Amino acid sequence: MDSRAMIELERKPFKERLAFQYSMYLKEVEDGYMTGRQGCGPTDRRMKYKELNGDGFNEVLVFGSNSYLGMSNDPYVKRKVIEAVERYGIGTGGSPAFSGYTKQHRDLELRLAKLAEHEDAVLLPSGYMANLCWVAGLMNRNDVIVYDKNSHASVINAIKMAGVPFYTFDPENLDALPAIFERIQARAKPGTQIFSTVEGVRSTDGLTIDLRRYIEICRQHEVITILDDAHGVGTLGKSGRGTLEHLDLLGQVDLRMSTCSKALGAQGAFISGSKEHIFLLRNFSYPYVFTSGLAQPTIAAISAALDLLEREPERVATLHANVRYMQDLLEREGMKIIRGDSGIIPVFFGEDGVVRKLNKELYARALFANIMEYPMVPPGLERLRLSVMSTHTREEIESAVALIAATAREMGLLA
Numbered sequence: 461m462d463s464r465a466m467i468e469l470e471r472k473p474f475k476e477r478l479a480f481q482y483s484m485y486l487k488e489v490e491d492g493y494m495t496g497r498q499g500c501g502p503t504d505r506r507m508k509y510k511e512l513n514g515d516g517f518n519e520v521l522v523f524g525s526n527s528y529l530g531m532s533n534d535p536y537v538k539r540k541v542i543e544a545v546e547r548y549g550i551g552t553g554g555s556p557a558f559s560g561y562t563k564q565h566r567d568l569e570l571r572l573a574k575l576a577e578h579e580d581a582v583l584l585p586s587g588y589m590a591n592l593c594w595v596a597g598l599m600n601r602n603d604v605i606v607y608d609k610n611s612h613a614s615v616i617n618a619i620k621m622a623g624v625p626f627y628t629f630d631p632e633n634l635d636a637l638p639a640i641f642e643r644i645q646a647r648a649k650p651g652t653q654i655f656s657t658v659e660g661v662r663s664t665d666g667l668t669i670d671l672r673r674y675i676e677i678c679r680q681h682e683v684i685t686i687l688d689d690a691h692g693v694g695t696l697g698k699s700g701r702g703t704l705e706h707l708d709l710l711g712q713v714d715l716r717m718s719t720c721s722k723a724l725g726a727q728g729a730f731i732s733g734s735k736e737h738i739f740l741l742r743n744f745s746y747p748y749v750f751t752s753g754l755a756q757p758t759i760a761a762i763s764a765a766l767d768l769l770e771r772e773p774e775r776v777a778t779l780h781a782n783v784r785y786m787q788d789l790l791e792r793e794g795m796k797i798i799r800g801d802s803g804i805i806p807v808f809f810g811e812d813g814v815v816r817k818l819n820k821e822l823y824a825r826a827l828f829a830n831i832m833e834y835p836m837v838p839p840g841l842e843r844l845r846l847s848v849m850s851t852h853t854r855e856e857i858e859s860a861v862a863l864i865a866a867t868a869r870e871m872g873l874l875a
Contacts, residue, residue, distance in 0.1 A: 464839055494820055497828070503532035503725070505849050505856065509828060512820070520823070523846045523860050524830040528695050528803040529768075529775045530851035531725025537764040544760030552753040556583070556742070560753030568763055573732040575693065575701045577711030581732035582741050583754050587690050587719040588614040589747050590729035592621070594686060594715060597745025598737065599624050599655060604644050606637075608658040612688065615657060631658055631669040634677060641681040653684065660689035660703030661696065664837050664845070666804030668696070671707050687713045694723020695802045700769045700776040706801065723803075724769075726761035728754050779803055779850035786848055786857045793865040794874055806832070806843040807864070809873045815842045818871060827863050 469477060498510040500517050503525060508517040531537055552560035565583060573581040584590040595618035599605065607615055609628045619626050627644065629637050644654055656678055661668055671687075678685045689702045697705025702718065704710045715733035720726045731741060741748055768775070780801070787805060790797050796808040809815055819831045830845045837843065844864070848857075868874035 466834055467839070494816070494823065494831075497823070503527050505530070505851050507828070509823075512824065518826060520826045520828045521856055521860055522828045523848065523852075524828045525847055525849065526691070526722035526803075527725045528723040528779055528847065528849055529700075529725065529765075530849055531723070531765040531768065534725070534765075534768065536768060537725065537761055540760045540764035540767075541757045544757045548756035548760075550757065551755050554753065555749060555751055556753040557749045562753075562756070562759075564756060564759045564763075565753060568759055568766075569730065571763070571766060572730045576704055576713070576716045576732050578716065578732035579735045580738035581730045582738055582748055583759075584729045584731070584748060585727070585751060585754060587612070587717065587721070587729040589751060590717045590719075590731050591615045591688070592618045592747040593741055593745045594717065594731050595619060595622050595624070596747055597741040598684075599653075601625075602649060602651060603653045603655060604648065606640055606644070606654060606656040606683070608688075610659055610662050610664065611657060612659075612663065612690070615688070629656075631674065634670060634673050637674070637677050638681065641677070641683060645681065654681065655684045655686065657686040657688060660687050660692035661800070661802045661804070663691055663804070664832050664843075665798045665806045666691070666800030666802040667798065668692075668703055668707070668801065671703060671709060672712075675709065675712050684715070685713045686715045686717065689716050689718040690729075691722060691802055691804065693718040694769065695776065695779060698776070699773045720758075720762045720765070724762055724765040726765060727758050728762065775850045779848065782850060782852050782854075782857060783848045785854065786846070786861060789858065789861040790864075793861060795865070795868070803848045805846040805848065807846060808841075808843050809868065811873070813842075814871070814873060815844055818868060818873065819844060821867050821871070822864065825863055825867065827860055829864075 554560035692703035
């Protein structure tokens with residue numbers, strides 16, 4: 461099904477959608493369903509994954525993992541997790557507001573806050589929960605949010621759940637942003653607060669926007685800023701502190717959300733900001749108050765990953781070198797890409813639906829990559845999304861590019 465047909469299907473009655481989508485799912489399972497591919501073994505640049513049409517597992521070269529710095533299987537991180545299990549056990553036994561909060565949680569929160577030059581932070585189980593947390597904890601229906609049109613689905617869902625008025629903006633057209641703020645302020649009730657969120661690194665193409673100008677516009681209109689830096693922390697900045705360090709803007713946004721499940725290789729997420737903002741989240745945001753605290757082994761994994769980030773900043777430099785090398789090779793083979801500074805490389809092949817077929821063939825040939833289709837990207841902008849790791853060798857990068865090029869040529873997608 462192409463993107464436009466999917467849009468039409470979304471408008472159908474529930475029972476019709478259910479019957480059609482489930483029958484389509486059964487057919488895709490027969491053909492080799494790509495979503496939910498089952499891995500076996502530690503997350504790394506090479507992994508064993510289940511065959512599409514069989515019960516066996518094959519080793520594949522992985523260019524679809526967000527573990528950009530190779531932390532997920534690092535010996536030091538694993539050793540610290542084992543020590544934490546022996547010392548603290550498994551779970552926390554409650555939410556942070558009650559029994560599920562320890563000195564280890566507090567120490568890590570303060571450490572994560574310093575990454576953005578903020579005063580405080582709260583830990584959440586996932587990036588999805590973190591975005592629910594700040595919308596629910598900071599906003600009410602008298603407030604207004606203006607969000608980046610590329611925002612993650614969790615931001616959009618959080619806005620719907622909170623029932624707050626919203627507007628979207630295009631981060632590539634910041635000239636239009638002041639008029640949006642001014643229009644809202646002209647109509648707003650007294651006391652209305654405008655919030656605005658933007659992605660630091662776009663998950664679809666790995667690009668960053670003119671964040672400095674965005675912040676300046678928001679300040680001029682007394683707008684509270686929230687940076688979604690899920691793909692920035694660990695991949696940008698000389699020491700891996702993220703988009704803010706990369707653009708020399710540490711301490712310049714009101715709040716920052718980022719994850720611990722990507723470059724830091726573990727699980728969970730955090731929101732950092734002023735003591736006052738974090739106080740509201742810690743005490744009045746239901747997604748935080750009524751969710752169990754992160755398990756001690758996870759706290760140990762995140763802390764150990766931060767140790768390595770501080771001691772081995774060359775991991776970030778190696779990631780950037782690998783990305784540039786892969787970008788150069790892809791372009792040399794005649795492929796259309798977007799060059800960004802993060803660990804993400806989008807590759808375009810021009811025809812709706814064809815990227816899925818290409819990706820399935822690549823997987824059959826032992827290369828794991830991901831694709832972006834509607835609704836993640838607009839119809840007509842489907843792409844293969846490659847995620848590079850600092851631990852990839854030059855030979856592995858060369859092998860992946862050669863395989864993509866050869867398969868695309870066999871399919872008539874590349875001259």
